[in-house]
Amino acid sequence: MAAKLDLHSTLKMKSGYSIPVLGYGVYQTPAAVAHDVTHHAILSGYRHVDSATVYRNEAPSAAGMLATPVPRDQLFYTSKVEPRNLSYAGAKASVAATLQQTGLGYIDLYLLHAPYGGREARLGAWRALVESVAEGKVRSIGVSNYGVHHLEELEQWQKQQPTPQAAGILSINQIELHPWLARPDIVTWCRARSIHLEAYSPLVRSTKMSDPLLLPLAAKHGKTPAQILLRWGLQQGFVVLPKSVTHARIEQNADIFDFELDEGDMRGLETGVYEPCTWNPTTAPLSE
Ligand SMILES: NC(=O)c1ccc[n+]([C@@H]2O[C@H](COP(=O)([O-])OP(=O)(O)OC[C@H]3O[C@@H](n4cnc5c(N)ncnc54)[C@H](OP(=O)(O)O)[C@@H]3O)[C@@H](O)[C@H]2O)c1
Numbered sequence: 001m002a003a004k005l006d007l008h009s010t011l012k013m014k015s016g017y018s019i020p021v022l023g024y025g026v027y028q029t030p031a032a033v034a035h036d037v038t039h040h041a042i043l044s045g046y047r048h049v050d051s052a053t054v055y056r057n058e059a060p061s062a063a064g065m066l067a068t069p070v071p072r073d074q075l076f077y078t079s080k081v082e083p084r085n086l087s088y089a090g091a092k093a094s095v096a097a098t099l100q101q102t103g104l105g106y107i108d109l110y111l112l113h114a115p116y117g118g119r120e121a122r123l124g125a126w127r128a129l130v131e132s133v134a135e136g137k138v139r140s141i142g143v144s145n146y147g148v149h150h151l152e153e154l155e156q157w158q159k160q161q162p163t164p165q166a167a168g169i170l171s172i173n174q175i176e177l178h179p180w181l182a183r184p185d186i187v188t189w190c191r192a193r194s195i196h197l198e199a200y201s202p203l204v205r206s207t208k209m210s211d212p213l214l215l216p217l218a219a220k221h222g223k224t225p226a227q228i229l230l231r232w233g234l235q236q237g238f239v240v241l242p243k244s245v246t247h248a249r250i251e252q253n254a255d256i257f258d259f260e261l262d263e264g265d266m267r268g269l270e271t272g273v274y275e276p277c278t279w280n281p282t283t284a285p286l287s288e
Pocket of ligand 1: 024027028051113174175199200201204205209227241242243244245246253
């Protein structure tokens with residue numbers, strides 16, 4: 001069970017930087033509303049926004065954060081290299097575009113969005129992220145949608161590098177995680193190396209809000225099913241990344257620090273099933 005958490009709790013990453021445990025996701029958030037909703041999220045207490053080059057809303061999302069009175073050094077922004085554009089040059093261009101579009105000065109976390117494109121593409125893109133850290137453009141780096149075989153490929157490559165600086169530090173793996181997709185294989189591998197996990201689609205895309213596993217827990221704690229799901233992720237030690245374009249839900253999803261699921265509650269959410277609610281690149285073969 002995680003130590004007592006609050007709205008501004010963070011986890012220390014292997015890079016040495018800290019990441020807020022609550023992040024605000026902006027996938028499928030239209031660019032036209034991104035400024036308003038990220039602004040509202042920061043005013044509601046979030047300090048962390050999860051975007052990506054493919055979300056096509058980086059400029060308004062960052063502008064919404066920067067329009068609040070919260071200083072830049074208390075804000076945390078993530079972007080990702082386009083999944084179908086992994087390469088050394090593609091990752092370099094991606095970091096440059098994010099810096100230019102957001103005006104944030106540096107990016108807190110940059111991820112490889114998905115392990116597609118083959119070994120050379122993955123490792124070339126990783127090398128570009130390592131260089132972006134050395135150049136001061138990015139603070140921490142990681143991957144997303146990596147299965148154990150992708151992670152092992154990267155780890156083997158890192159071991160072959162002449163210096164730790166050349167290998168880079170893998171701080172994060174961002175994957176779909178919720179009670180219907182607990183992924184013990186990937187989670188165990190990452191935990192053994194102190195690589196933090198970010199839970200994407202932590203609300204199972206709103207498909208389980210009437211589920212009989214969640215409703216009794218919601219009644220017991222006087223919370224909503226969405227809040228139970230987010231609490232499950234936090235108590236697994238994950239960073240959770242709920243998305244909403246609805247002001248009241250943005251606030252509700254941050255109101256998760258005044259209760260705890262007990263051991264029995266957590267056990268009741270062990271479904272043992274494997275049900276991704278979105279794409280699943282973690283199982284892609286290394287050749288894909
Ligand atoms: N790396 C990757 O490949 C990847 C993939 C997917 C997602 N992500 C990240 O993870 C974030 C979240 O994942 P997601 O967008 O797939 O799904 P999600 O957060 O699991 O679910 C979002 C859906 O839940 C609804 N919702 C939000 N709060 C709710 C509440 N309190 N009660 C009931 N419904 C609620 C939202 O509706 P409204 O918006 O209409 O309120 C939206 O339809 C993304 O925005 C992105 O940052 C990353």
